[in-house]
Amino acid sequence: PPDVEALGRSTWTLLHSIAASYPEAPSRAQQSDLLGFVGLFGRLYPCWVCADDFQAYMARRAPPVASRREFGDWLCAAHNDVNRRLGKPEFDCATWEQRWRSGWKD
Numbered sequence: 550p551p552d553v554e555a556l557g558r559s560t561w562t563l564l565h566s567i568a569a570s571y572p573e574a575p576s577r578a579q580q581s582d583l584l585g586f587v588g589l590f591g592r593l594y595p596c597w598v599c600a601d602d603f604q605a606y607m608a609r610r611a612p613p614v615a616s617r618r619e620f621g622d623w624l625c626a627a628h629n630d631v632n633r634r635l636g637k638p639e640f641d642c643a644t645w646e647q648r649w650r651s652g653w654k655d
């Protein structure tokens with residue numbers, strides 16, 4: 550199986566980067582693409598316990614796709630849910646756009 554930590558780091562980079570480049574006012578097609586993507590992602594992510602948890606999270610809180618801000622905030626909260634479970638510090642979601650859109654050093 551893939552390295553769960555390295556896979557996770559790369560995947561969060563991809564997911565937050567998708568949120569950061571998502572339009573502020575997405576079209577119906579873009580909203581449906583994003584919803585389809587996260588749904589398939591939750592089924593295909595090759596860390597099965599991670600994928601199960603992510604699907605359970607989506608069942609509790611459906612991903613909002615009406616704007617970059619809403620989706621990015623949701624994704625940040627989803628990542629914090631994992632951080633909490635793993636005993637990692639929570640990330641301040643007021644800063645996710647700085648981290649993933651404007652960029653800062655990690």
Ligand code: FAD
Pocket residue numbers: 553554555556557558559560561562565598599600602603624625626627628629631632635637639640645648655
């Ligand atoms: P990561 O958590 O990978 O974060 C990478 C960078 O993202 C951080 O350095 C920080 O700059 C930034 N960041 C941190 N938190 C946030 C946030 N809330 N919002 C925005 N940016 C943030 N591992 C398991 O062992 N068990 C699991 O059940 C599990 N579930 C996962 C589910 C998903 C959907 C994904 C993508 C990964 C999962 N992982 C899981 C992997 C885990 O989340 C980490 O990726 C891995 O432990 C490496 O952690 P890290 O400390 O390098 O930073």
